[in-house]
Amino acid sequence: MAKELLKGNVAFAEAAVRAGCEAYYGYPITPQTEALEHMAKRMPELGRVFLQAESEVAAINMVYGAACAGVRVMSSSSSPGVSLMMEGLSYIAGSEVPVVLVDIMRGGPGLGNIAPSQGDYNQIVKGGGHGDYRIITLAPATIQELIDLTYEAFDIAEKYRAIVVVLADGSIGQMMEPAELPPMQEVRKREDRAAWSLTGAKGRDPRVITSIYIDPAEEEVFNLQLVEKQKKIEADEVRFRSLLLEDAEIAVVAYGTSGRIAQSSVKHARDEGIKVGLLRPISLYPFPYDEIGKVADQVKRILVVEMSGGQMLDDVRLAVNGKVPVDFYGRMGGMVPLPDEIFEQIQELNKKVNA
Amino acid sequence: MTDKKMVEALIFSKPVSLTDVPTHYCPGCTHGVAHRLIAETIDEMGMRENTVGIAPVGCSVFAYNYFNMDFAEAAHGRAPAMATGFKRVNPDMNVFTYQGDGDLASIGAAEILHAAGRGEMITVIFINNAIYGMTGGQMAPTTIPGQKTTSSPLGRDVETHGFPLKMCEILSQLDGSAYIVRRSLHDAANIRKAKKAVRQAFEVQRQGLGFSMVELLSNCPTNWRMTAQESLNWIGDHMIPVFPLGDFKVHPAIVESKKG
Numbered sequence: 255m256a257k258e259l260l261k262g263n264v265a266f267a268e269a270a271v272r273a274g275c276e277a278y279y280g281y282p283i284t285p286q287t288e289a290l291e292h293m294a295k296r297m298p299e300l301g302r303v304f305l306q307a308e309s310e311v312a313a314i315n316m317v318y319g320a321a322c323a324g325v326r327v328m329s330s331s332s333s334p335g336v337s338l339m340m341e342g343l344s345y346i347a348g349s350e351v352p353v354v355l356v357d358i359m360r361g362g363p364g365l366g367n368i369a370p371s372q373g374d375y376n377q378i379v380k381g382g383g384h385g386d387y388r389i390i391t392l393a394p395a396t397i398q399e400l401i402d403l404t405y406e407a408f409d410i411a412e413k414y415r416a417i418v419v420v421l422a423d424g425s426i427g428q429m430m431e432p433a434e435l436p437p438m439q440e441v442r443k444r445e446d447r448a449a450w451s452l453t454g455a456k457g458r459d460p461r462v463i464t465s466i467y468i469d470p471a472e473e474e475v476f477n478l479q480l481v482e483k484q485k486k487i488e489a490d491e492v493r494f495r496s497l498l499l500e501d502a503e504i505a506v507v508a509y510g511t512s513g514r515i516a517q518s519s520v521k522h523a524r525d526e527g528i529k530v531g532l533l534r535p536i537s538l539y540p541f542p543y544d545e546i547g548k549v550a551d552q553v554k555r556i557l558v559v560e561m562s563g564g565q566m567l568d569d570v571r572l573a574v575n576g577k578v579p580v581d582f583y584g585r586m587g588g589m590v591p592l593p594d595e596i597f598e599q600i601q602e603l604n605k606k607v608n609a
Numbered sequence: 610m611t612d613k614k615m616v617e618a619l620i621f622s623k624p625v626s627l628t629d630v631p632t633h634y635c636p637g638c639t640h641g642v643a644h645r646l647i648a649e650t651i652d653e654m655g656m657r658e659n660t661v662g663i664a665p666v667g668c669s670v671f672a673y674n675y676f677n678m679d680f681a682e683a684a685h686g687r688a689p690a691m692a693t694g695f696k697r698v699n700p701d702m703n704v705f706t707y708q709g710d711g712d713l714a715s716i717g718a719a720e721i722l723h724a725a726g727r728g729e730m731i732t733v734i735f736i737n738n739a740i741y742g743m744t745g746g747q748m749a750p751t752t753i754p755g756q757k758t759t760s761s762p763l764g765r766d767v768e769t770h771g772f773p774l775k776m777c778e779i780l781s782q783l784d785g786s787a788y789i790v791r792r793s794l795h796d797a798a799n800i801r802k803a804k805k806a807v808r809q810a811f812e813v814q815r816q817g818l819g820f821s822m823v824e825l826l827s828n829c830p831t832n833w834r835m836t837a838q839e840s841l842n843w844i845g846d847h848m849i850p851v852f853p854l855g856d857f858k859v860h861p862a863i864v865e866s867k868k869g
Contacts, residue, residue: 277698303697307690308723315687315720319663319694322681327694345684452679452695454702456658462673464664464682 257432263288265397265433266330266356266420269404271296274439275354276325277303279316283335284368285424286358290330302441310335314342314355321351322463324451325442326408330356332424333374334365336382343417344383347480348465350450352411356404356420358427361588369588370424370511375565378419379538386477388484390418390491391538395514397431399536405436410491412448414483421538423561425511425590488540496545498524499531504603505549507570508559509535512591516559519596528604538566546573554607556580559596561589624648626657628677637837639794639827640668643736644675646804647705650811651678660703661695663688665717667709668742686717689724692731703814705732711741714750714774721780725820728785732810733822735776738829739848746832750774753851758832773851777824781857787819789858793826795844799854809863818860826852 260268267289270278278293290306297304303320307313313329320327331339336357346353359374361367379391390410394400400422407418447453452461467473495513498520499505508516513534520532533549535542550556555578558567564582571580583599585591623629626648634640651657657678664672666685673680683691688706696704713721713735724731740758741747747760751773755764765773781789788810792803803825810821826848828840835843 277694279694305693305697308719311687312690312693312720312723315684315690316694316697318683318687319681319691319696320698321694322661322691323695323698325698327698341684342687349682452661452681454659454661455677455679460673460676460678460680462680462682464673464680466670466682468671 257434259430260397260433260435261288261430262397262400262422262427263358264292265435266400266404267292268296268435269401270328270354270408271300272436272438273405273408274326274441275302275328275408276441277320277327278329279305279307279313279320279327280329280331281307281310281313281335283332285360285427286330286332286356289356310338311341314339314346317353318342318346318349318351321346321353322349322452324447324453328354328356330358332358332360333362333371336374336377340377340383343389344385344387345465346417347383347387347389348385349463350415351463352415353417354404354407354411354420355417356422359421359423361586367588368424370561370590371586371588372423372510372512372561372565373586374421375538375560375562378421379541387480388487388539390414390416390487391421392418392493393421393510393536393538394426395510395534396433397426397429398433400426401433401435403536414487416483416487421510423511491537492540492542492545493536494542494545495534495536497532497534499533499549499552502529502531502552503554503607504528504530504557504600505553506530506532506557506559506596506600507535507546507566508532509538509566512559512561515591515593516596518593519600522593522597523600523604528600530600530604535566541569541573543569543573546570547575550574550577554578555603557599557603558582559591559599560584561591562586624652626651626677628675630674632675633671634668635831637828637830637840640736642794642800643734643825643827644672646800646807647707647734648676649804650808651703653808654811654815656703656811659701660705661699663692663695663704663706665706665708665712667712669707669709669736670743672707686712686715687720688712689717689720689729689731689733693724693727693729696729696731700730703811705734705811707734708736709742710735710737710739710749710751714776718774721776725780725783725786725822728787728819730814730817731820732814734807735822735824736827737824737852738827739773740829740832742829742832746829751852753847775852777822777857780822785820786822786858787860788813788821788863790856791824791826791852791854793844793849793854795826795828795841813860813863816862818862824852826854
């Protein structure tokens with residue numbers, strides 16, 4: 255298939271359609287609404303389900319209901335809407351049904367604004383809802399990556415019977431880039447639905463999907479199962495990109511839009527003779543702790559760049575474990591760092607490294 | 610099944626749609642009656658193998674242990690949304706929620722209102738016992754004026770706590786609602802009427818006429834601090850005057866079929 259000019263929100267929605275997503279439940283919120291609008295048009299023409307819910311609270315519970323049926327289902331939203339989904343996400347995690355959610359982050363806290371932000375890293379990567387669970391979190395930096403990760407998210411969610419959130423920001427949702435869409439998958443046939451799904455107790459014992467274990471000992475057994483699953487995820491699903499790290503003295507760690515901008519800054523700094531490289535985490539959970547730890551063995555300083563007050567920063571510090579100083583540069587409130595701003599930070603660090 | 614040589618005939622048995630386990634419900638509670646009416650109806654309609662129930666948060670949180678069919682457990686108040694999500698991808702299945710008054714009329718007020726407004730093809734069994742049972746007897750959105758609860762110890766004062774929500778009256782105003790009725794479980798005659806309503810509600814869903822809900826006035830002897838019989842009497846004496854029994858919305862197609 256040829257590349258076409260695609261807007262991020264439309265691109266991920268269409269990627270989900272092509273992944274065989276059978277139902278979409280959502281609620282309008284800027285800056286992701288084009289996804290909902292695309293689904294409103296696209297899903298009915300394919301004989302699939304689109305429904306605009308009365309709230310994000312209802313939307314995520316509709317997703318939960320459809321997920322119990324064993325169909326591919328998703329929602330998308332932006333920060334304040336995702337906050338409302340946290341209750342449902344916790345129940346979904348506790349029920350182990352596969353669900354895909356795309357979060358196009360915007361400025362906050364509160365109503366904030368509709369400009370790009372990475373302020374919801376902790377909310378998604380660290381759980382957000384109540385109880386012990388983790389969300390597989392994938393952070394694209396380009397429209398192509400947004401498409402590919404959304405497409406694959408359905409497979410990953412089903413593989414682990416878990417929630418996968420594609421975590422991007424308003425600039426990725428709103429911008430247009432040439433990208434290639436994946437091939438169309440048909441929706442799953444009814445007889446192919448998973449052995450745990452609710453299909454009616456015909457010729458078999460009833461199935462129950464629930465997140466309640468009233469006996470603490472049973473709840474702990476379930477919690478331990480989730481921990482075991484997390485270990486598999488942490489072993490097999492770490493994703494990242496590295497650039498120019500081979501001889502680097504300084505490493506920049508940044509994800510999503512920040513990572514993309516930092517790439518320009520790193521290349522600029524290289525042109526100026528500064529030995530700097532970039533590690534861009536793509537999976538935020540599981541986080542590339544080991545890979546960043548190895549980078550910390552090699553470089554003298556690490557710079558974390560985020561469109562937040564420093565959230566992924568904590569994970570980088572855990573990975574670095576005090577081996578080298580970790581510096582931070584963040585923009586907030588919907589402000590996006592310019593390549594020159596990050597370049598100046600790299601220049602400053604380079605002075606310290608070579609002092 | 611019928612063997613003409615047999616002298617004994619089975620005339621009464623536990624519905625196949627109920628599991629054979631003791632429930633956790635308090636002695637004298639009408640949840641068991643409500644469960645039985647649903648199970649008998651599903652048996653009679655031959656729908657057990659094509660039914661999915663959605664359990665709420667509240668006393669009936671473990672309803673799935675008692676119904677012999679596929680079940681999912683919703684977050685507090687969200688059963689109508691969950692049922693919506695499920696039904697939309699399984700339009701040929703029979704989907705019902707079983708919800709108490711705190712679940713349906715308080716925390717889930719938005720979800721029930723919009724499920725009805727959309728004419729969602731689900732059936733809701735609404736257990737109204739005017740109190741939060743599971744958490745130990747707090748004021749519910751349907752607690753009647755003057756009723757003492759642990760969070761309205763001097764009795765529900767409408768100046769402070771407002772008035773009870775009458776869900777049948779509210780939901781019957783919506784165009785998506787096809788069958789909205791209120792019945793009571795406080796005596797045998799009313800239980801028989803309730804059974805007919807439950808059957809009608811599932812028929813409405815089967816025929817795709819729209820949203821259906823049967824509100825069942827129920828007791829809570831434990832948290833009402835009454836004997837079982839006192840609590841049943843209290844429904845008749847105190848709840849029915851506030852929540853009158855009756856048909857609040859009946860789709861014209863049902864009326865027509867009854868006439869025909």
